[in-house]
Amino acid sequence: MISKERLMRDFAVMKEITAPGEGITRLAFSAEDWEGRAYLMRQMEAARLTLREDAFGNVIGHYTGQDESLPALMCGSHSDSVPQGGNYDGLAGVLAAIETVRSMGEDGFRPEHPLEIVLFMCEESSRFSAATLGSRAMRGELSMENLHSLHEKSGKDLYTVLKERGLRPDAIAEALYQKPLKAVLEMHIEQGKVLEHEHLPIGVVTGIAAPSRFYIDIQGNADHSGATPMHLRHDALCAAAEIILAVERAAGAQEEPPAVGTVGIVDVAPGVMNVIPGAVTLGVDLRSIDIAARNAVEQHVTEALDEAALRRGITWTMRRVSKETPAQMSPALVDMIASTAEELGMRYRRMPSGAGHDSMHWADYAPTGMIFIPCRDGISHNLLSMLIRNISSAAYSSTPPSCEGSRSER
DSSP states (O other), X not given: OOOHHHHHHHHXXXXXXXXXXXXXXXXXXXHHHHHHHHHHHHHHHHTTOEEEEXXXXXXXXXXXXXXXXXXXXXXXXXXXXXXXXXXXXXXXXXXXXXXXXXXXXXXXXXXXXOEEEEEESOOSSTTTSOOOHHHHHHTTOOOHHHHHHOBOTTSOBHHHHHHHTTOOGGGGGXXXXXXXXXXXXXXXXXXSXXXXXXXXXXXXXXXXXXXXXXXXXXXXXXXXXXXXXXXXOOOHHHHHHHHHHHHHHHHHHOBTTBOEEEEEEEEEESOOTTBOOOEEEEEEEEEXXXXXXXXXXXXXXXXXXXXXXXXXXXXXXXXXXEEOOOEEOOHHHHHHHHHHHHHTTOOEEEEEESSOOGGGGTTTTSOEEEEEEOSSSOOOHHHHHHHHHHHTTXXXXXXXXXXXXXXXXO
């Protein structure tokens, strides 16, 4: 049996590892993130996991199985956070996996297959405007060019940040994970309201939507606000306002399959009261579990940009941040998670994930499953514990895709 008291102690310790202010702030590779990482590594070692770190800083804890020649079960999540985030985002999946291994040791249980408990680095996009970077590094999808092109707000690039943490960005190709896996399993808070609204303790994820993220740079003329007549203006902010509404309109019109669109960044220059805005940068995030639906929304946005540019006499360019591929969860694992929930007497629903997660990068490498828990009022670590035990034994079998297969561009 897992120890609720031990879990709550771990959550309480991690809650104190945060930058000053409300909520939890552990931005990727910050001092707080590194302190939290060190604490989790100590818990992994205490659970008798053998640790290794890759060039990007991902931590992999190996738990020996009865037969080390068998493919391992990978389980874990992340511990970095958004600014002023919650204490369970990502962390619940990491601590649940660690606690499962601790309970196995106390019960004298040794799984047939080995386990790989992973702490993925830099899952959140808050610092470098690109998400799940640790998983991308492990899948060989993070290049040296990416390390130099991804910047934080201060202008420092990811390559420099990794160097400052004593990591090995020059050897980023060595982070590629090449071991065969029986399955990949991640537990995460829903980050939505569905489970809480329906009073359900478990969500069984069927697929993960993937974002298309890009910046739109709109260039107009920064003229005097008093001396420039309205009909002679090329106001970049007015054009940007039209595009923001175009994103909302295009995403809202895409109903089946659904899509969502958000403009989360509006950077206006020169940003003074008496000057017409001459330049605006918009940060756009489009998502869907269907690539065609997401692409259709993006096409509507670019058409709106072209129309506004012609009518307002402005120009625009797009800078792509990421364009990821939606992931489908293994039907066999989806069914197993559902049946395990039923066995434990837990009500559940099958549901897609609108948010991206580390698991999405592994679905074409091994059978992958994901468990959602409500953001409040209960953490069902018992379900994860039973699943890890079952999947790492003979209770679950599935033929994984080849580990040498091609990787889709994300």
